[in-house]
Amino acid sequence: MINNSLKISKYCHISSDRVLVNGKPFIENINGLDNKSFLKHIYKSIEIAYSKFFKMDEISKLGFLAVEILLKDINLSVYNSEDVSIVLSNSDSTIDTDYNHQNTINDYENFFPSPSIFVYTLPNIMIGEISIRNGIKGENSFFIVEKFNAEIVVDHINSLFLTGKAEVGIGGWVNFHQEKYEAFIYLASKNGNINHSASEVNKLFNLIT
Amino acid sequence: MEELIDKLKLQIIEQLNLEDIEPEDIDADEPLFGTGLGLDSIDALELIVLLEKEYGVKIQNPKDGQKIFYSLKTMAEFIQENQ
Amino acid sequence: MVFFVADNIVSSLGMSTKQNFKSLLNGNTGISVVENNDIYNEPFQASMINDNVLEEHYNLISKKYPYSNIKHTRLEKMLIVSVDEALSKTNIDITSHKTGIILSTTKGNINLLEPDKRNSFATNRVSLWKLGEVIKKFFGNPNMTIVISNACISGVLAINKAAMMIQSEKYDNVVVTGADLVSRFVVSGFMSFMSLSSDPCRPFDKERNGLSLGEAASTIILSSDPNGNSIRYRGGGSANDANHISGPSRTGEGSFIAINKALIEAGITSSDIDHISSHGTATPYNDEMESVAIDRHNLNKVPVNSIKGYLGHTLGAAGLVETSILLEEMRMNTLIKSAGFENLGVSKDISVITQTQETEITTCLKMASGFGGSNASLIISKVGNDK
Numbered sequence: 070m071i072n073n074s075l076k077i078s079k080y081c082h083i084s085s086d087r088v089l090v091n092g093k094p095f096i097e098n099i100n101g102l103d104n105k106s107f108l109k110h111i112y113k114s115i116e117i118a119y120s121k122f123f124k125m126d127e128i129s130k131l132g133f134l135a136v137e138i139l140l141k142d143i144n145l146s147v148y149n150s151e152d153v154s155i156v157l158s159n160s161d162s163t164i165d166t167d168y169n170h171q172n173t174i175n176d177y178e179n180f181f182p183s184p185s186i187f188v189y190t191l192p193n194i195m196i197g198e199i200s201i202r203n204g205i206k207g208e209n210s211f212f213i214v215e216k217f218n219a220e221i222v223v224d225h226i227n228s229l230f231l232t233g234k235a236e237v238g239i240g241g242w243v244n245f246h247q248e249k250y251e252a253f254i255y256l257a258s259k260n261g262n263i264n265h266s267a268s269e270v271n272k273l274f275n276l277i278t
Numbered sequence: 279m280e281e282l283i284d285k286l287k288l289q290i291i292e293q294l295n296l297e298d299i300e301p302e303d304i305d306a307d308e309p310l311f312g313t314g315l316g317l318d319s320i321d322a323l324e325l326i327v328l329l330e331k332e333y334g335v336k337i338q339n340p341k342d343g344q345k346i347f348y349s350l351k352t353m354a355e356f357i358q359e360n361q
Numbered sequence: 362m363v364f365f366v367a368d369n370i371v372s373s374l375g376m377s378t379k380q381n382f383k384s385l386l387n388g389n390t391g392i393s394v395v396e397n398n399d400i401y402n403e404p405f406q407a408s409m410i411n412d413n414v415l416e417e418h419y420n421l422i423s424k425k426y427p428y429s430n431i432k433h434t435r436l437e438k439m440l441i442v443s444v445d446e447a448l449s450k451t452n453i454d455i456t457s458h459k460t461g462i463i464l465s466t467t468k469g470n471i472n473l474l475e476p477d478k479r480n481s482f483a484t485n486r487v488s489l490w491k492l493g494e495v496i497k498k499f500f501g502n503p504n505m506t507i508v509i510s511n512a513c514i515s516g517v518l519a520i521n522k523a524a525m526m527i528q529s530e531k532y533d534n535v536v537v538t539g540a541d542l543v544s545r546f547v548v549s550g551f552m553s554f555m556s557l558s559s560d561p562c563r564p565f566d567k568e569r570n571g572l573s574l575g576e577a578a579s580t581i582i583l584s585s586d587p588n589g590n591s592i593r594y595r596g597g598g599s600a601n602d603a604n605h606i607s608g609p610s611r612t613g614e615g616s617f618i619a620i621n622k623a624l625i626e627a628g629i630t631s632s633d634i635d636h637i638s639s640h641g642t643a644t645p646y647n648d649e650m651e652s653v654a655i656d657r658h659n660l661n662k663v664p665v666n667s668i669k670g671y672l673g674h675t676l677g678a679a680g681l682v683e684t685s686i687l688l689e690e691m692r693m694n695t696l697i698k699s700a701g702f703e704n705l706g707v708s709k710d711i712s713v714i715t716q717t718q719e720t721e722i723t724t725c726l727k728m729a730s731g732f733g734g735s736n737a738s739l740i741i742s743k744v745g746n747d748k
Contacts, residue, residue, distance in 0.1 A: 164487070180402070201603050206615060209599050212509060213509075
């Protein structure tokens with residue numbers, strides 16, 4: 070029998086106080102670092118050298134790191150780069166970066182909009198950053214929902230898979246608003262033990278809370 | 279001039295988020311783009327903002343940036359000539 | 362099968378696709394000099410919706426739907442007017458659970474971040490999911506609005522998503538609507554990128570020097586039932602350049618892949634395409650990149666236009682606005698000339714339309730590209746001309 074459904078083989082969570090891989094503690098924020106510092110701490114801990122990281126806004130850093138951790142020890146090169154899709158979602162789009170840009174343009178006496186802030190005021194820029202880092206050229210989509218909604222992401226990745234537009238899906242949720250941030254990223258492919266269904270993905274998402 | 283160049287080094291590192299670069303890593307005569315600093319087209323636009331914000335010097339045509347941002351020295355010269 | 366059953370454009374050139382198309386036939390552009398200190402402290406070129414016309418249309422409609430009676434923002438009014446006009450041409454029940462809504466936008470109610478507007482609406486009104494909720498509540502739709510925010514390819518992605526939703530048989534009809542404003546937020550951002558043209562933008566022309574912004578709302582309704590219409594969705598795709606977050610790939614990589622995916626799903630080859638609606642922003646790099654992608658697919662002889670010389674870059678609405686025009690071009694069998702174009706200014710030999718002309722059009726390609734290295738495309742054709 071042909072196996073025509075996707076499975077989840079790996080997933081990663083990042084919150085303000087820890088990083089989980091497959092639900093197990095990976096990095097803890099034991100020193101109570103603030104958001105920015107904890108992201109930098111994660112970057113250092115996973116021992117990568119990628120100076121572009123420091124140019125990203127905070128939400129892109131968050132999504133980027135979650136995917137870095139997810140794809141560590143995973144060989145994506147067995148797939149065609151066009152067949153790897155990235156389907157992400159969140160609630161607050163890029164609101165913190167939006168305020169950063171807005172603050173540079175409120176007053177014409179002190180009016181210095183910055184291209185390197187403005188470019189990050191689109192949530193799919195993190196998909197671009199992840200794609201550049203990993204050479205991924207597949208389908209892109211960013212959905213905005215009030216609360217995490219597994220069905221939206223799962224349905225989309227499954228449809229891409231069933232219509233032959235993707236073989237692999239990197240799916241999840243990356244939200245960053247004021248003091249709170251949360252990332253949940255999973256890998257869906259033909260390999261794995263967990264069914265790629267909305268109910269299973271919901272269970273995995275809730276592991277961090 | 280020396281003083282201006284040293285100040286520019288710090289401002290560029292800060293403004294372009296060159297977290298892993300130290301001021302002494304940047305040579306005043308070396309090309310800023312296409313070498314070790316890994317700067318791109320957004321950084322070039324960001325340098326235009328920096329000159330306007332910190333030195334009140336405006337660049338109207340982004341194409342002029344190529345010459346002005348060739349090195350720290352050319353940048354400093356441009357600031358001195360136009361301030 | 363998935364059919365295109367109704368569409369609408371709300372812009373500076375009119376409140377329906379027909380009105381907009383009439384201006385295009387006459388060669389009129391909606392882009393003009395804007396002097397509005399609230400948006401920018403120097404004059405700039407853009408296509409802006411007239412407030413009085415918008416209010417007039419909105420006031421007529423607001424009484425038609427009894428489901429919510431909240432105050433609406435300017436952007437919400439644009440969306441409401443657009444959805445209503447498109448719906449009015451169909452028998453589709455928007456209150457049915459088999460009718461879905463997709464919203465495509467980059468920045469939604471972003472002008473509510475301006476200090477003097479922050480207190481006029483609740484804080485969460487700037488959230489894009491909230492915008493989706495406001496629209497569905499106005500029309501009494503029971504489903505959660507699916508909101509797509511993927512830079513300038515949002516509109517094309519949203520149509521592709523709608524087709525997927527109908528093909529999955531969860532929905533019979535999907536109302537895809539999108540809008541973005543010409544706001545201080547966006548104008549100053551593009552100014553910092555030095556990518557705004559000093560004159561109305563000139564896609565693919567030698568003298569092009571940047572884009573013009575435009576504000577618009579646009580709606581396209583797709584259905585499993587043709588409702589007497591004869592244009593159907595054939596395929597779509599998206600792809601990432603994996604190259605740079607703001608500059609398009611010089612090899613047109615993502616755009617090439619996105620077109621390829623659409624061709625494969627449609628089950629046709631590039632030789633079956635007889636008209637292309639490009640993204641055509643008129644920035645030097647975008648148009649050059651698109652010419653490379655068109656060339657790589659051997660589409661050099663296929664008439665191509667960009668609608669942005671008429672309506673500017675309408676961001677999250679662009680894919681919907683330009684697909685609506687494409688649908689009307691097909692219905693009228695008329696190719697619209699690419700406004701602002703005189704001399705080819707890209708490296709590949711492509712066939713930019715210089716004269717509006719009548720000709721049989723059966724199978725069309727829509728292209729889109731945006732920040733984040735994103736690209737998307739879709740293919741539509743007339744029933745009975747299926748290749």
